[in-house]
Amino acid sequence: MSALQTISSLIYLVSAVCYVLGVHMMRSPKTARHGNGLSAVGMFLAVITIIVTIIIEGKIDAIGWIVLLLGLALGILYGVVKARKVPMTDVPQLVSLFNAVGGGAAAVIGIFDYLLKGDGASLSIAFSLPVLLDVIIGGITFSGSLIATGKLSGHVSGKPITVPGARILNIIVVIAILASAWFMIGYPTNIWYVILALAMSLVFGLLMTLPIGGADMPVVVSLLNAFTGLAVAFAGFVINNQVLIIAGALVGAAGTILTLQMADAMNRSVANILAGGFGTGDSDT
Amino acid sequence: MSEELFTNLAIFVLSLLVGFEVMSKIPATLQTPMMSGANAIHGVVVVGAFVIAAEANSWVFYCLAFFGAFFAAVNVAGGYTVTDRMLGMFDRKPAAKKEDDQK
Numbered sequence: 001m002s003a004l005q006t007i008s009s010l011i012y013l014v015s016a017v018c019y020v021l022g023v024h025m026m027r028s029p030k031t032a033r034h035g036n037g038l039s040a041v042g043m044f045l046a047v048i049t050i051i052v053t054i055i056i057e058g059k060i061d062a063i064g065w066i067v068l069l070l071g072l073a074l075g076i077l078y079g080v081v082k083a084r085k086v087p088m089t090d091v092p093q094l095v096s097l098f099n100a101v102g103g104g105a106a107a108v109i110g111i112f113d114y115l116l117k118g119d120g121a122s123l124s125i126a127f128s129l130p131v132l133l134d135v136i137i138g139g140i141t142f143s144g145s146l147i148a149t150g151k152l153s154g155h156v157s158g159k160p161i162t163v164p165g166a167r168i169l170n171i172i173v174v175i176a177i178l179a180s181a182w183f184m185i186g187y188p189t190n191i192w193y194v195i196l197a198l199a200m201s202l203v204f205g206l207l208m209t210l211p212i213g214g215a216d217m218p219v220v221v222s223l224l225n226a227f228t229g230l231a232v233a234f235a236g237f238v239i240n241n242q243v244l245i246i247a248g249a250l251v252g253a254a255g256t257i258l259t260l261q262m263a264d265a266m267n268r269s270v271a272n273i274l275a276g277g278f279g280t281g282d283s284d285t
Numbered sequence: 286m287s288e289e290l291f292t293n294l295a296i297f298v299l300s301l302l303v304g305f306e307v308m309s310k311i312p313a314t315l316q317t318p319m320m321s322g323a324n325a326i327h328g329v330v331v332v333g334a335f336v337i338a339a340e341a342n343s344w345v346f347y348c349l350a351f352f353g354a355f356f357a358a359v360n361v362a363g364g365y366t367v368t369d370r371m372l373g374m375f376d377r378k379p380a381a382k383k384e385d386d387q388k
Contacts, residue, residue, distance in 0.1 A: 019326050020303055026322050027311045033372040036322050040365045043329060050335040060339040067351040068338035072331075075358025082359075083366035088374070091367060095321045098363045102327050105356035109333045112349045116340060126290050222320045225327075232327045233300075237293055239336045245293055246300045247329040253304025255323050258316065265313050 004056055011049045012243035018042025019247050023254055046243050093152035096221045099228050100145035106231035107138030111194050113238045118189025128185045130237035135194060136177060138231040139201030140208065141224045147209040148221050158214025163207075170207055176200040208274075216273045219263045223270065226255030314375075321368040328361025 019042050025035025054060050060068070079098065086094050110131045117127065150156030163169065180197035187193070212220055233248025263270045311319060334357040338350040 015329075016300075019329075020307060023304075023307050023319075023323065023326070026315065026319050027309060029312065029315060029375050032315060032318060032375060033369065036318075036325070036365065036368045036372055039322065039326055040369075043325070043361060043365070046329060046332050047335075050332045054335055054339045057339065061342070063347055064338050064341050064350065067341070067347045068335065068354050071334070071338075071351045071354025072358045075355040075360075076362040079359040079361070079363025080366050083363045083370065086367070088371075091321070091371060092317065094363070094367055095317075095324055098321075098328075098360050098367070099324050101356035102324065102330055102360035102364075105330045105334060105353050105360060108349050108353040108356065109330070109337055112337045112340075112346060112353065115349075116337075116346060126287065218317070218320075222316075225320055225324050229323070229327045232330045232333075233297055235330060235333050237290075237297070239333055240289060240293065241332060241336065242293065242296055244329055244333055245297050247326050249297050249300035250304040250307075251323045251327045253301040254308045255304075255320070257305060257308040258311075258319055258323065261308075261311065262316050262320075265316070 004053060008049045008053050009242065011045055012241075012246075015042035015046040015049075016243055016246040016250075018045070019250055023250065090153065092218055092221060093149045096145045096149040096152060096217075096224070099221065099225050100142050100149065103138045103141030103145060103224070103228040103231055105138075106228065106235040107135050107142060107198060109235040110134035110138065110238055111198065114184070114189060114194050115191060122188045123185075125185055127238070130234045131194075132181050132184050132197065134231055134234035134238055135197050136181075136201040137227050137234065139198050140205040141227045141231060143202040143205030144209045145205075145221065145224045145228075147206060148217050148224065151209070151212075151214045152217050152221075156210075158217075160213045161210040163210075166207065166211065170204075173200055173204050173207060177204065212273060216266075216268065219259060219266065219268065219270065219273055222255060222259040222262050223274075226252050226259060229253075229255050318368055318371045318375075321364065321371060325361060325364030325368055328357060328364050331357035331361045333357070 019039050022035045022039030025031040082094060114131045147156060151158050177200045180193055180200060183193040184197060209220060229248045229251030233245050233252060236244025236248055259270060334353040337353055341347050341350045
């Protein structure tokens with residue numbers, strides 16, 4: 001470990017501690033706002049660390065800087081303006097939108113490293129499996145959360161939408177995802193394998209959320225939030241970065257518990273809500 | 286299994302356990318802010334966007350890096366802002382009440 005790696009790893013550890021304590025403090029109304037602030041401090045530390053790291057390493061070229069800074073600036077502008085302007089009643093769909101892009105970012109990282117490190121060569125399963133999980137889970141949360149946003153905001157009908165033959169379609173999509181997994185793990189890198197995996201997981205996200213009624217959407221958003229956490233953790237495996245693994249796994253687990261509690265508060269079970277999603281004759285809510 | 290992978294796997298599993306432990310029963314009013322707060326935390330994916338931008342070397346990779354950075358920035362910046370706004374609503378109510386009491 002070089003000095004740079006040691007220092008950056010230690011700061012990442014501090015920011016991970018901030019996230020855990022932040023979540024801990026957010027459980028009570030009195031400390032909740034400070035908890036969110038603490039987790040934001042952790043995020044700030046992590047971002048500063050990676051900026052300093054890539055400046056010192058100096059691998060990034062001019063175009064890399066331009067696309068990075070342009071993407072960040074536009075993203076921050078869009079996110080902050082949306083978050084400030086949105087009426088309080090429309091917050092759930094905005095959270096769902098932010099969740100969608102988080103899943104999208106995780107999927108992009110997986111695709112990037114698969115194409116870059118693979119480059120036509122055979123990959124070890126230790127690399128291709130996290131990429132696969134990252135792309136599939138990220139893809140499902142991206143399209144699923146966008147549909148959830150649409151349903152909550154009224155752009156997509158809040159009623160359960162079922163397509164004829166949904167069950168057979170589901171089975172076909174799952175088989176296609178498994179096939180893409182087989183190709184990505186067992187064969188040398190090919191851009192079409194990862195495109196197939198991404199496309200099929202996007203379709204799966206649609207098929208999963210479209211048939212669920214609008215009233216159940218908050219629970220679904222929370223579940224997809226936990227999914228994104230896992231996608232981010234697998235992105236951490238792909239680029240070998242521990243802060244992504246810790247924060248992603250933390251959100252994945254905490255989000256799962258939160259989903260169960262939210263479903264419980266509505267007197268619904270998560271299985272019941274999702275079963276509605278596969279057209280098993282769930283009543284429209 | 287390489288040492289690196291094993292370390293990452295151990296970190297992953299232990300972090301999952303921490304996540305399960307740290308969430309106890311929370312009041313219903315805090316469920317949405319908590320969801321939003323957790324959503325902001327996975328915005329840490331922005332660190333990954335920096336890592337891939339540093340490795341980009343052709344137009345396909347520049348495009349991917351741009352979308353990665355844009356998506357992650359929306360997630361992290363929007364996530365924290367909206368969570369803070371939501372929690373700010375909780376702050377104000379008791380504070381306003383206290384002022385009334387003092388009068």
